[in-house]
Amino acid sequence: MIALDTLALGDRTPRCVEEPAEAAAVAALLKSCSASGDAAVIVGGGTLQGIGNAPARYDRAIVMRRLDRIATYDPRDLTIGIEAGMTIAAVNARLAEERQFIPFDVPRPRDATVGGTLAAGWAGPRRATYGGLRDLVIGSTAALADGTLATAGGMVVKNVTGYDMSKLYVGSLGTLGAIVRANFKTLPRPAVQRLALAPLSLEIEERAAAALATVTIEPAAALVMRGFAGNTPRVRDEDVRLIVLFEGSEATVDRATRELRSHLGAAGIAQTRLYDGADAERAFQATIDATIEPLADRSVTYRARGLPTAARTRMDTACAHVERLGLDADAIADLRTGDVYVRVAGATRDGLETRLADADAALRRVLSHATLLAGEPALRARLDAWGPPPSTIATMRALKARFDPAGTLAPGRYVGGI
Amino acid sequence: MSIPVAATELGTRLVEALGADVALTQPEDLTVYSFDAYSEDRLPTAAVVPRDAREVGIAVRIARECGQPVVPRGAGTGLCGGAVPRNGGLVVSFARMNRLLELDARNKRARVQPGLINLDLSKAIASYGIFYAPDPASQKISTIGGNVGTNAGGPHCLSYGTTTNHILGIEYVDEAGEVHRTSLDDSGYDLTGVLVGSEGTLGIVTEIDVRLMTLPETVRVGLAAFGDVEAASEAVSAIIGAGIVPTALEIMDKLIVDAVEAHYHAGFPLGSGAVLLVEIAGAADDMDESEAVLARIAREHGALSWRTARDAAERDALWASRKGAAGAIGRIAPNYYIQDACVPRTKLPQVMHEIDRIARDHRLPVGNVFHAGDGNLHPLLIFDRRVPREVQAVVDAGTEILRTCIAMGGTISGEHGIGYEKRESLSLVFSPDDLAAMGRVRDVFDPARTFNPDKIFPSGAVCGEVKRAHVA
Numbered sequence: 092m093i094a095l096d097t098l099a100l101g102d103r104t105p106r107c108v109e110e111p112a113e114a115a116a117v118a119a120l121l122k123s124c125s126a127s128g129d130a131a132v133i134v135g136g137g138t139l140q141g142i143g144n145a146p147a148r149y150d151r152a153i154v155m156r157r158l159d160r161i162a163t164y165d166p167r168d169l170t171i172g173i174e175a176g177m178t179i180a181a182v183n184a185r186l187a188e189e190r191q192f193i194p195f196d197v198p199r200p201r202d203a204t205v206g207g208t209l210a211a212g213w214a215g216p217r218r219a220t221y222g223g224l225r226d227l228v229i230g231s232t233a234a235l236a237d238g239t240l241a242t243a244g245g246m247v248v249k250n251v252t253g254y255d256m257s258k259l260y261v262g263s264l265g266t267l268g269a270i271v272r273a274n275f276k277t278l279p280r281p282a283v284q285r286l287a288l289a290p291l292s293l294e295i296e297e298r299a300a301a302a303l304a305t306v307t308i309e310p311a312a313a314l315v316m317r318g319f320a321g322n323t324p325r326v327r328d329e330d331v332r333l334i335v336l337f338e339g340s341e342a343t344v345d346r347a348t349r350e351l352r353s354h355l356g357a358a359g360i361a362q363t364r365l366y367d368g369a370d371a372e373r374a375f376q377a378t379i380d381a382t383i384e385p386l387a388d389r390s391v392t393y394r395a396r397g398l399p400t401a402a403r404t405r406m407d408t409a410c411a412h413v414e415r416l417g418l419d420a421d422a423i424a425d426l427r428t429g430d431v432y433v434r435v436a437g438a439t440r441d442g443l444e445t446r447l448a449d450a451d452a453a454l455r456r457v458l459s460h461a462t463l464l465a466g467e468p469a470l471r472a473r474l475d476a477w478g479p480p481p482s483t484i485a486t487m488r489a490l491k492a493r494f495d496p497a498g499t500l501a502p503g504r505y506v507g508g509i
Numbered sequence: 510m511s512i513p514v515a516a517t518e519l520g521t522r523l524v525e526a527l528g529a530d531v532a533l534t535q536p537e538d539l540t541v542y543s544f545d546a547y548s549e550d551r552l553p554t555a556a557v558v559p560r561d562a563r564e565v566g567i568a569v570r571i572a573r574e575c576g577q578p579v580v581p582r583g584a585g586t587g588l589c590g591g592a593v594p595r596n597g598g599l600v601v602s603f604a605r606m607n608r609l610l611e612l613d614a615r616n617k618r619a620r621v622q623p624g625l626i627n628l629d630l631s632k633a634i635a636s637y638g639i640f641y642a643p644d645p646a647s648q649k650i651s652t653i654g655g656n657v658g659t660n661a662g663g664p665h666c667l668s669y670g671t672t673t674n675h676i677l678g679i680e681y682v683d684e685a686g687e688v689h690r691t692s693l694d695d696s697g698y699d700l701t702g703v704l705v706g707s708e709g710t711l712g713i714v715t716e717i718d719v720r721l722m723t724l725p726e727t728v729r730v731g732l733a734a735f736g737d738v739e740a741a742s743e744a745v746s747a748i749i750g751a752g753i754v755p756t757a758l759e760i761m762d763k764l765i766v767d768a769v770e771a772h773y774h775a776g777f778p779l780g781s782g783a784v785l786l787v788e789i790a791g792a793a794d795d796m797d798e799s800e801a802v803l804a805r806i807a808r809e810h811g812a813l814s815w816r817t818a819r820d821a822a823e824r825d826a827l828w829a830s831r832k833g834a835a836g837a838i839g840r841i842a843p844n845y846y847i848q849d850a851c852v853p854r855t856k857l858p859q860v861m862h863e864i865d866r867i868a869r870d871h872r873l874p875v876g877n878v879f880h881a882g883d884g885n886l887h888p889l890l891i892f893d894r895r896v897p898r899e900v901q902a903v904v905d906a907g908t909e910i911l912r913t914c915i916a917m918g919g920t921i922s923g924e925h926g927i928g929y930e931k932r933e934s935l936s937l938v939f940s941p942d943d944l945a946a947m948g949r950v951r952d953v954f955d956p957a958r959t960f961n962p963d964k965i966f967p968s969g970a971v972c973g974e975v976k977r978a979h980v981a
Contacts, residue, residue: 165855168853168855222670245920245938247883247884249880249923251660251923251924252935253927253935253944253966255706258701259698262699307792308792339791342798396693397694399616400615400616460695460696477696478696481691481692481697482690483695487697489953490950505697
């Protein structure tokens with residue numbers, strides 16, 4: 092049995108917890124909530140609960156972890172149908188047996204679930220190479236607030252049969268329906284994975300980025316990481332480092348590595364440490380884990396999307412603003428997707444708390460599209476997780492009203508108070 | 510037939526607001542907006558050829574006030590009647606909104622108007638070493654706006670994905686005539702993803718932000734000849750099953766190869782039962798090994814020959830003839846009906862066998878040219894529309910093919926869309942609850958059903974509908 096207080100969001104704790112094992116049971120629960128006026132929050136592994144505001148009402152938690160089966164998988168089709176509660180690690184393990192993968196690139200894969208990862212709209216670094224999860228989802232079934240189960244898409248890789256409803260549920264944070272099953276394209280696993288790690292200083296960061304841009308083989312991921320002392324291996328005790336992941340055949344990865352080293356060398360970066368296979372995977376996972384890793388009880392983390400060429404400058408500017416307030420900043424700039432992650436921390440919890448509003452305002456000024464991603468719940472509760480809503484908010488509100496007229500699904504948790 | 514007052518009012522008001530240069534109301538001017546590549550046509554009440562989103566908004570507002578439907582139109586290459594104004598009303602043509610507005614080559618993004626021709630975009634940006642990946646066979650004439658409407662595919666979707674995977678944001682005009690912009694960078698619901706593939710039923714797209722890709726370092730095209738389509742299909746299933754994803758895997762059967770070769774002389778092996786066209790792209794280091802594996806799998810599945818295009822010119826010639834296949838059939842067939850369905854890839858050999866049987870049962874010649882790697886089928890049923898038996902046989906065979914694909918876990922459209930043609934078949938794939946969820950999206954975007962009514966969703970009176978064949 093799950094303790095109710097572990098399911099709290101902000102200062103809201105549910106009255107009861109449900110653990111349905113079938114899609115139909117999820118739908119029935121939602122129907123009964125809609126009828127009784129209860130508000131329900133769909134819970135996956137809880138790893139990305141830092142996204143979004145605390146719900147305005149929260150009566151029942153519907154925990155999806157018992158929906159943990161692979162619904163269908165014929166590896167020769169390069170497609171898989173998975174129930175929402177299965178953990179990402181379990182999916183990855185099954186796919187690895189067939190030398191396939193899905194680039195989930197999600198923090199804490201042993202806890203994170205398929206449904207939670209999709210609902211949170213998680214979009215990791217390798218999406219620039221392989222497409223994001225929204226692109227790899229080819230079908231879904233969602234339990235809606237009225238108790239119906241709605242399927243869209245299918246098990247085929249090309250499909251223009253009705254609206255692409257899966258896109259609507261992905262990233263909706265469980266406010267339009269509960270994803271009970273998702274179908275994905277899978278990809279053949281690359282023969283070789285290699286992660287290159289190079290220490291940077293602020294002065295040569297720009298040269299390193301330029302050097303990277305001239306490598307003819309596009310890396311699967313390329314990130315600049317500042318701080319996060321506990322999270323990634325380092326070459327020495329440098330604060331800033333370049334992390335480049337290459338994936339492909341041995342010949343391609345070898346050439347890419349040679350080119351990268353030679354370009355970085357020319358830019359004045361002599362040391363590059365290489366990790367292969369499982370070591371590369373671990374180092375990459377550590378980098379991804381950092382995106383939501385709190386610093387004790389004295390940090391909050393933001394994420395912002397933007398242009399790849401601006402990512403590094405945006406990161407540096409954001410860090411400078413945070414540090415000017417006497418706070419610490421750890422940050423990641425994704426050079427391929429444009430994502431920027433900034434973890435703002437105080438020397439003490441109080442230290443952060445007193446400057447939190449200023450830091451939030453400063454970050455939102457320099458990082459357009461910034462949203463809260465993780466951090467100490469009570470501190471997060473003092474901020475609007477989403478910032479100003481997009482210009483299309485009226486349409487989004489209308490969608491919410493049409494799909495969930497009684498406000499059953501996590502009311503107030505989403506963008507613009509949806 | 511008397512023309513309703515609202516209809517005449519529509520033309521008058523459009524001309525008043527936008528001028529006779531933008532608003533067309535004379536039947537001789539409207540004929541070109543009355544059809545697409547589907548068989549049925551219907552003259553619109555009026556058409557506009559706007560210059561910008563503001564003019565689109567004005568036109569939409571006037572149409573709505575007159576109670577007239579609005580149908581967007583790209584190049585009119587759609588095969589399912591999506592651009593046909595079934596009940597008259599207003600057609601919006603994007604012939605004037607056809608520019609590349611902004612290019613950010615370093616971030617691999619561009620902003621385009623919906624009337625920009627697909628291939629023209631890739632041509633315009635090639636010198637930067639980048640391209641726009643979705644490549645429907647119609648890419649020489651079809652527009653990116655139309656491609657967004659049907660979430661168009663193409664041979665290279667196998668590794669690059671369909672149109673939806675390459676759209677970053679959309680500007681659209683809503684039913685009140687107001688202009689909105691979506692972006693994948695925004696927080697909130699993925700409105701961009703819902704608009705793509707909605708076939709003009711949710712709003713009128715006026716600008717599109719597209720994702721561009723780096724041109725591969727090396728491209729190689731191989732060609733294998735097989736005794737029949739089933740053998741070629743087995744090879745495709747084996748290639749995918751072996752964990753190789755080429756950039757394209759296309760099959761053409763004998764009927765298609767012979768027609769294409771007579772027209773294009775690209776060097777396809779005449780007389781073989783089927784050819785498999787394989788393209789691999791990527792780092793130069795991998796090409797020899799990848800090709801060797803592909804050739805080995807092809808031979809293991811009965812390939813009679815394997816050869817590689819010698820140079821870019823030969824490669825281009827092979828692709829030009831593949832993309833011109835439907836046109837080449839026009840030279841040898843009085844009429845043809847092209848079907849579009851998709852099945853899981855392991856079902857390919859079985860479904861090809863079934864299609865052959867269905868065609869024989871109905872005494873119709875069938876040609877197959879399809880995106881085998883994606884399991885996306887395009888059987889072409891050849892008939893003569895002057896022969897009533899054949900017209901009925903095409904309708905029956907087409908429906909049987911769709912039902913067969915659904916029974917194998919497939920779906921009724923891989924890339925052409927539902928349009929008018931397949932709307933009644935949608936309920937073969939989806940339950941009333943599934944369709945109700947889609948209906949809610951439509952309720953939000955287009956409560957009055959102004960945009961492209963009578964498309965995608967089944968009509969209320971399913972039983973009373975008589976489905977007619979699409980005559981190309």
